Amino acid sequence: xxxxxxxxxxxxxxxxxxxxxxxxxxxxxxxxxxxxxxxxxxxxxxxxxxxxxxxxxxxxxxxxxxxxxxxxxxxxxxxxxxxxxxxxxxxxxxxxxxxxxxxxxxxxxxxxxxxxxxxxxxxxxxxxxxxxxxxxxxxxxxxxxxxxxxxxxxxxxxxxxxxxxxxxxxx
Amino acid sequence: xxxxxxxxxxxxxxxxxxxxxxxxxxxxxxxxxxxxxxxxxxxxxxxxxxxxxxxxxxxxxxxxxxxxxxxxxxxxxxxxxxxxxxxxxxxxxxxxxxxxxxxxxxxxxxxxxxxxxxxxxxxxxxxxxxxxxxxxxxxxxxxxxxxxxxxxxxxxxxxxxxxxxxxxxxxxxxxxxxxxxxxxxxxxxxxxxxxxxxxxxxxxxxxxxxxxxxxxxxxxxxxxxxxxxxxxxxxxxxxxxxxxxxxxxxxxxxxxxxxxxxxxxxxxxxxxxxxxxxxxxx
Numbered sequence: 001x002x003x004x005x006x007x008x009x010x011x012x013x014x015x016x017x018x019x020x021x022x023x024x025x026x027x028x029x030x031x032x033x034x035x036x037x038x039x040x041x042x043x044x045x046x047x048x049x050x051x052x053x054x055x056x057x058x059x060x061x062x063x064x065x066x067x068x069x070x071x072x073x074x075x076x077x078x079x080x081x082x083x084x085x086x087x088x089x090x091x092x093x094x095x096x097x098x099x100x101x102x103x104x105x106x107x108x109x110x111x112x113x114x115x116x117x118x119x120x121x122x123x124x125x126x127x128x129x130x131x132x133x134x135x136x137x138x139x140x141x142x143x144x145x146x147x148x149x150x151x152x153x154x155x156x157x158x159x160x161x162x163x164x165x166x167x168x169x170x171x
Numbered sequence: 172x173x174x175x176x177x178x179x180x181x182x183x184x185x186x187x188x189x190x191x192x193x194x195x196x197x198x199x200x201x202x203x204x205x206x207x208x209x210x211x212x213x214x215x216x217x218x219x220x221x222x223x224x225x226x227x228x229x230x231x232x233x234x235x236x237x238x239x240x241x242x243x244x245x246x247x248x249x250x251x252x253x254x255x256x257x258x259x260x261x262x263x264x265x266x267x268x269x270x271x272x273x274x275x276x277x278x279x280x281x282x283x284x285x286x287x288x289x290x291x292x293x294x295x296x297x298x299x300x301x302x303x304x305x306x307x308x309x310x311x312x313x314x315x316x317x318x319x320x321x322x323x324x325x326x327x328x329x330x331x332x333x334x335x336x337x338x339x340x341x342x343x344x345x346x347x348x349x350x351x352x353x354x355x356x357x358x359x360x361x362x363x364x365x366x367x368x369x370x371x372x373x374x375x376x377x378x379x380x381x382x383x384x385x386x387x388x389x390x391x392x393x394x395x396x397x398x399x400x401x402x403x404x405x406x407x408x409x410x411x412x413x414x415x416x417x418x419x420x421x422x423x424x425x426x427x428x429x430x431x432x433x434x435x436x437x438x439x440x441x442x443x444x445x446x447x448x449x450x451x452x453x
Contacts, residue, residue: 048251048330050247050248050251050334051248051251051252051254051255051330051331051334052247052248052249052250052251052252052254053247053251054247081255081326081327081329081330082322082325082326082329082330083329084326084329084330084333086333111333111336112336112337112339112340144237145237145238145240145241146241146337146340146341146344147240147241147244147245147337147341148240148244149240150244151244151247151248151334155237155240169337171333171334171337
């Protein structure tokens with residue numbers, strides 16, 4: 001059988017939208033870790049965003065559907081946990097797409113680290129990350145909740161234009 | 172002959188297990204390294220599962236919409252982590268039980284979660300305090316597990332640790348805001364602390380299984396996490412204007428399968444569907 005070039009497979013996967021945020025693709029999100037041939041079987045290695053993300057099974061289904069539609073007969077999906085997914089892997093063009101879609105993109109380097117001692121003053125104060133409102137661009141925004149519509153987002157509100165919005169939090 | 176009621180209601184666990192891979196394999200021998208690892212992994216998985224279930228009970232009932240969503244998302248993280256831990260436990264056991272089989276077809280005495288996580292939700296303050304006490308142990312536990320001699324454990328810990336970093340940030344934040352809030356919220360948080368403090372210590376008490384796992388470099392010695400826990404809770408309580416109870420007396424038994432009266436009720440609710448309709452799919 002003809003084995004499509006791996007670049008071609010990557011391009012195909014780049015056409016599969018994320019099921020929850022359809023303006024970015026699976027490759028934009030950085031969750032496709034590897035694509036390789038094992039004899040005549042195409043092996044796609046995927047890493048989950050969050051361990052409980054309900055989109056995971058939908059994503060696997062979409063990958064399989066797309067590749068079958070493109071004529072790939074033998075296919076195997078593998079899960080890889082390490083290195084764990086990080087928002088740093090979201091591609092630059094996808095960040096712009098997120099913003100246009102109304103979701104503030106992650107601010108790299110601001111992930112919670114679980115080391116609490118140094119964060120107590122911040123926790124007890126009013127300070128927030130300077131998250132830009134995706135509507136009006138103001139940085140006068142405040143966090144409403146650490147968890148937004150999905151585990152990967154936090155709920156924010158713009159105090160200038162009053163628009164509530166999601167912030168794709170850094171992980 | 173029509174099946175009797177008990178035949179219909181009680182799945183044949185032996186037949187179900189035999190239908191899967193690993194059929195007929197003898198149970199792991201207590202005290203063997205495999206059994207120790209299985210036990211350690213179910214302790215991790217069951218903590219996540221039972222707390223995840225408890226937190227999910229808030230879905231649709233939280234005081235404000237944002238908190239309802241936050242609680243549901245935290246529960247989702249915990250259930251996701253459960254799948255990883257119990258999935259690995261089933262793999263180590265090698266008797267064909269996957270994460271679902273372990274979650275839905277074990278009885279109370281085979282669950283190894285600490286008693287803290289099965290405490291009923293109470294009011295919002297008690298739910299938050301339970302979460303904070305758990306997170307203050309969970310975060311350093313995962314950090315230590317990243318150094319496990321078993322790569323599979325380290326991988327799950329690394330993944331879960333990133334999520335739990337946000338859990339503790341949220342629970343600490345809310346404990347501070349409500350503890351140092353109104354007279355009413357302060358009183359409720361202090362009452363929650365006093366009601367739950369006696370359940371915070373179990374996670375730090377080692378038994379023979381913990382000791383052997385620590386010696387093998389698989390999991391940290393439980394008591395080694397106490398200093399970080401104390402540092403975290405003391406700092407947060409100070410900001411939250413809450414008084415830490417004087418006695419560190421700890422109720423224990425959950426890790427060994429001796430649970431409180433609340434556990435059976437929780438399992439009845441959680442396991443009903445899979446017990447009545449094994450392998451049900453939709």
